[in-house]
Amino acid sequence: MKILVVDDEPDVKDLFEQRFRREVRNGEFELAFANSGEEAITYLSSRPSEVVLILSDINMPGMSGFELLRHIRTDFNAPPPPVVMMITAYGDPESQQQAAKLGANDFLTKPLDFTVLKEKLRTIA
Amino acid sequence: MDEDEISSSLLTLLIIWQTRRFLDTKNRLPQWDWWLKNYWFINVALIGLSTVTDEDFPLRLIWLIALGMVGYTVHLLSPNQAARTAFLAVAPFMFLMSVFKVIEDLFPKFAKTYSNFTDSTVGFSLVWLVAFLIVASRQKKALIKLEQEREIEAAERRKIEARKQELEYLVAQRTAEITSQKEELEQALTELKATQNQLIHSEKMASLGELTAGIAHEIQNPLNFVNNFAEVSVELIDEIADEHHKPNPDPQLTDELLTDLRQNLQKISQHGSRASSIVRGMLQHSRASSGQREPTDLNALCEEYLRLAYHGLRAKDKTFNASFSTELDASLGLVTVVPQDLGRVLLNLYTNAFYAVQSRQKTAQEQASSYQPTVTVTTECIGNEVRIRVRDNGVGMPESILSKIFQPFFTTKPTGEGTGLGLSLSYDIITKGHGGTIEARSREGEGTEFIIELPA
Incomplete structure (x- = not known):
């Protein structure tokens, strides 16, 4: 299962790689990373319908997570549509509502609980 | 007889x-x-x-x-x-x-x-x-x-004589009146000065309030990394131990795990110091300025406050989103300034810049036009001078407002939102405190640029 992680923080890449070390080594998950919404779109355009799950930060400079979500649901929604989980440091209800309205499958708040995340991913896989 | x-x-x-x-x-x-x-x-x-x-x-x-x-x-x-x-x-x-x-x-x-x-x-x-x-x-x-x-x-x-006495009495009466009025005025002036100091203080506290949300976010972020990398490191050590106890351990894997562990510990320390530098900055901002100039890394100061201002605004308005960038001149080195004071100036300029792009974003959204809000800070070393430019592509302002922005109590924000002291204090800090200059250029509907020049 290919997972695209979108976050402007570069250390997120290292963190995910290490957190999912075993799963990646087992070939359970394949991780890809983008530092911005724009980069994520470029990545998605080059590999259509390869990515199964997208984990995106909401607060990013430039294109925000919500805009990216809107793009995904309009431009990259070929069946099977990718599962999108939004991540934010501000776990307020409005953001959650907006994410749901735009078609997010889940809403996670930072700091991420990786045990919970792994379980969620396994149910999808 | x-x-x-x-x-x-x-x-x-x-x-x-x-x-x-x-x-x-x-x-x-x-x-x-x-x-x-x-x-x-x-x-x-x-x-x-x-x-x-x-x-x-x-x-x-x-x-x-x-x-x-x-x-x-x-x-x-x-x-x-x-x-x-x-x-x-x-x-x-x-x-x-x-x-x-x-x-x-x-x-x-x-x-x-x-x-x-x-x-x-x-x-x-x-x-x-x-x-x-x-x-x-x-x-x-x-x-x-x-x-x-x-x-x-x-x-x-x-x-x-009687008239003279009457006049003298009148004069004495008037003099007493004037004296008492003078005393009243003097008292009012003293009160005003005290109020002004209080206002300056509350302006500082208000800007600190604007900062807190940004600070919370900025501290939470590195702390998350510290926690995460620490947890991952424990896992790594477990793995190394497991490998160690195997009858024929894979030295290549152990090496790889050790490299990751070292990297993680570096990241922990890196994020830890980022958090503490933010706390230090916050303390510095709230403390009464010592007025003491000290060699300061201006680039770091510019960047730090830009992030704080951005996240502060973000925390207040969740729908707000803007890109901010820095163009920093690495040859700047250490510049002797009063860091708290300059930090306040920068915070003011950034807050205003973000406010301007946010206002433009709101109208752009209503008109469904594409607009990318951007705030940029640039540092340059020109001869013996340091130039800091804070540029935004926000709503801009007409000449009539531009000419008044450095006046005390002038604000375009709704009542209760701005003290109108931010830029006036900034002006004082730059000109009186540092012997520099600050000027603003703006075009309505296109953006604003503030240019600070400091003698290095």
């Missing part, structure tokens, strides 16, 4: 009476007047004596006594011109009357021979008397007139 004597005594009575009236002795010489008033008593006494002794001599004294009394009266009133003239009028007549009577008594023959002469002399002295009495009466009138004038003058003077 003959008719002549009776007329003499009556004449003297008349003269004394007239003297009293003419010279107003009743008021002027009240004590002496008693004698004049009772002159008739002396007169009667002398007549009585003359009758009892059957001798004319006491009657002769009448003229002398009357003359003496008139003379003494005039002497008492000597400064009075009219009195002297009156005496001059009556004295010859009275003197002649007494002298001729005595001569008549002592030398009757001689008196008879020269009666013509004595009569004409008395006649002449009478004419003299009348003439001088007229003069005296005129003098008296003139004197009275003069006195009246003096009195009028004195009354006038009293009136002026």
Whole structure:
């Protein structure tokens, strides 16, 4: 299962790689990373319908997570549509509502609980 | 005693009476007047004596006594011109009357021979008397007139004096009023100054409040990494231990795990110091400025406050999103500034910039046009000067507002949102505190740029 992680923080890449070390080594998950919404779109355009799950930060400079979500649901929604989980440091209800309205499958708040995340991913896989 | 004597005594009575009236002795010489008033008593006494002794001599004294009394009266009133003239009028007549009577008594023959002469002399002295009495009466009138004038003058003077006192009282009253007003004003000024200081302080606290949300986010983020990398590191160590206990461990995997572990620990330390530098910055911002200049990494300061300002605004308005970028001149090195003060200036400029792009974003969303809000900070080293530019592509402002932005209490924000002191304080900090310049350029609908130049 290919997972695209979108976050402007570069250390997120290292963190995910290490957190999912075993799963990646087992070939359970394949991780890809983008530092911005724009980069994520470029990545998605080059590999259509390869990515199964997208984990995106909401607060990013430039294109925000919500805009990216809107793009995904309009431009990259070929069946099977990718599962999108939004991540934010501000776990307020409005953001959650907006994410749901735009078609997010889940809403996670930072700091991420990786045990919970792994379980969620396994149910999808 | 003959008719002549009776007329003499009556004449003297008349003269004394007239003297009293003419010279107003009743008021002027009240004590002496008693004698004049009772002159008739002396007169009667002398007549009585003359009758009892059957001798004319006491009657002769009448003229002398009357003359003496008139003379003494005039002497008492000597400064009075009219009195002297009156005496001059009556004295010859009275003197002649007494002298001729005595001569008549002592030398009757001689008196008879020269009666013509004595009569004409008395006649002449009478004419003299009348003439001088007229003069005296005129003098008296003139004197009275003069006195009246003096009195009028004195009354006038009293009136002026009273008016002067009234004016002086008024002046004193007004002076007191003005003094009390001056004191009130001084007190108001002191209060104003205190209020201004309070405002400056609260402005600082308000900007700190704007920061807190940003700070919370900025601290939470590195802390998440610290926690995560620490947890992952524990997992790594477990894996290394597992590998170690295997009968034939894979040295390549162990090496890889160790490299990751080292990397993680570096990241923990890196994020830890990022968090503590933010806390330090916050403390610095809230502390009263020491005003002490110290070598400061301006690039770091510019970047740090940009992030704080962005996240502060983000925390307040969740829908807000903007990109911010830095173009920092690495050759800048350390610049001697007051870091807290400069931080406040930067925070102000950033907050305004983000506010401007946010306002434009709202209208852009309504019109569904594509707009990318951007705030950029640029540092440059130009000769002996450092130039910091804070640029936004927000709403911009017209010339009418641009000319007022550095004035205290000028704000375009709704009441209660801005103190109107941010830029005015920034202006003071840059110009007075650092000897630099700050200016703004703006185009309505295109954006604004603030340019700070500091002597390095």
